[in-house]
Amino acid sequence: MFDFTNVLQLVQSFEMLQLLGVNRVVVYKTSSSPETQRILDYYTNKGFVEVIPWSLSRFLNVSRGWLPEHGPGDIHYLGQIPALSDCVYRYMYQSRYVALHDMDELILPQSVNSWSELLPLLENRYGADKCYMFENNVFPITVTLRPPNSQPLPPQGCCPGWHNVSGVNILAHLYHEPIISETHYSNFKIIVNPRAVVIPTVHGLRGSQKGCSWVNRNIARMYHTRAPRQTQLTPDKLIYDGRLLSYSTRLTPNVNTVFTESFKTQEILCFENCFAPPAE
Template identity: 35%
Template sequence: MWTYKRVIFYTTSIFICVVVISFSYYVEIRYPKMRSHGLPIATDTITALDRRKFIISPYYEPRLGQSVRVIAILHVSVKELYCIFHCSSNQNVFVRAEIDLHSDRFGFPYGTADLLCSEPSGCHYTYISFSSTVTTNTSQRLLFEVRNRPPQPISSNFTVCISTLFGNYSNVLQVIQSIEMYKILGASRVTIYKTNCSQDVDKVLHHYIDEGTLEVVPWPIDHHLQTTTEWRYSEGLNAEIGYFGQTAALNDCLYRNMYKSKFVLLNDIDEIILPVKDWDWSSLMENLQNKHPDTSVFCIENHVFPNSVTISGFDLWSHVPGVNILRHSFREPIDWKFFNGRKMIVNPRDVFQTSIHSALKHNRNWVNLEPGMAITFHCRYKMRNITSEGLIPDDILRRYNMSLVPNVDKVIQRLFPQL
């Protein structure tokens, strides 16, 4: 016969079991274990080993023998680091990393670095970890899965790498227009590194994730280092790394897509690499490869279309925050006294290191494209103090109106219907 106390006892026992099982499931999902080693697997994009060393991700590197290349952010003082290969035989093999701090640190104390570690012979592994010294103590260490191992067949022609969205980025309309233009031009995939953005931009990003067009990589660099929008360090600047770790994000994106995409485009969200003679990137690259058969890095001249100078027409989507790039058809003339930050289309399998405006280490040749082949359409505030009369009319983007306008309108009607 059931008594009140027995009912309370069994109810309490069932409740405790449910809580324990649920907690165990949460721990297993949030902190997965490698059964053979029992160490947690790193899940964050940026993982601090300590205050001077940050791991982004390890990638298999078959171009330099059998080795692993680790994209990292390091303090300039770091001179020694070890990769620990966790072999399937339960053996841990320590390999001293060759540290290659990229040459474009721009004076900041932290910069993008490659850690190159040769595979130990006879070691079958999936994960590695890291140590500052040769030691057998592996407690409290995180495992990092080595990506691109083995390399997979190419699945797309063009991927756009964009870094980074920060400062609560809120230019909703230009984000939609840019991504729709990338799709028209031939992008199968867009990868965006996000530090933070507005709720409306986040809504747009989730739409393209659900569509299968977009991969958003969390980039919480500001949780680890003092950062800045300045690209070069100057005395008194309270920052440890430049421009939200942009070069580290670009290098990670390059390797993330190395064996997925035939070509990778490296540019910002307010930039679109536009063919001039051709209609899309496929026809452009076919012509360029015929003209430059031994070239793997194509640098495209930057042309600023000031968003402060507006033309009539295309007064659409006024209820959506952001810049309407269709209303900006005047560009600044090139002044060769000033640096022109070109953006790139690259064959990722021929590139070892990239910066923002050039590839630092690569196989084969590179070429600066003449503006008659392609330009970087850069819709932003004025770069120089030029009067409206000094700007050059250029309606290159309007060639795509018939496709761009209805595509953008479809997204806006779904996400931001006018009340």
């Protein structure tokens, strides 16, 4: 977490991870806005988040780019690889599985609703205690389109207070870029048994005891809500995916509770059933 200000997406991600059955989130923090710190304090006091101070920039010239020519420095790309290594070894004997991904990424199962249900499926299909790799699907934050049916698009008419919170609303970006051969196997993230890891990298592993398996996208895939990667695409080339909306009836009131309790304001409350999917 470096100069982090994306408060809304941070809270949505934390609440989604709880809905997915995650027990703890570890944040490696260098710097953030006061509003972000308030959210981190809130979840820390709840026992859900552990913040690891990651102040490499106080001692080293930290690169801000993934290639040296994009951002030269003494250590690669904000020190991500040392942070990942620290996480794996710090929690190696505390966790059965760890997920190594960013705050703007969510690994969502497609046929079940939680990781606790997903992981047995992965173990049965690909083998237990392995590294599971999830396809990266980019949902560009530059495009906001309504679903192709009558389902309302959050938070219009329901949570106007969300517009007063800095950051991205993941429920407003439901169209992803098509998967192309150039990016199909890039920028993926993993869930892995930490005891099987030899060397982690930003994307995947350089070494593991039991190998890695690609997870079929119809079982689970990664939702990456960020700036577009295929910048030449027009909105009509994007593909709708409403999986996130299936969590919205639980996610929305949970997010509002966090803002109410952490910022002591009522103006962002909204109806719990506002984002309910249409009756079948």
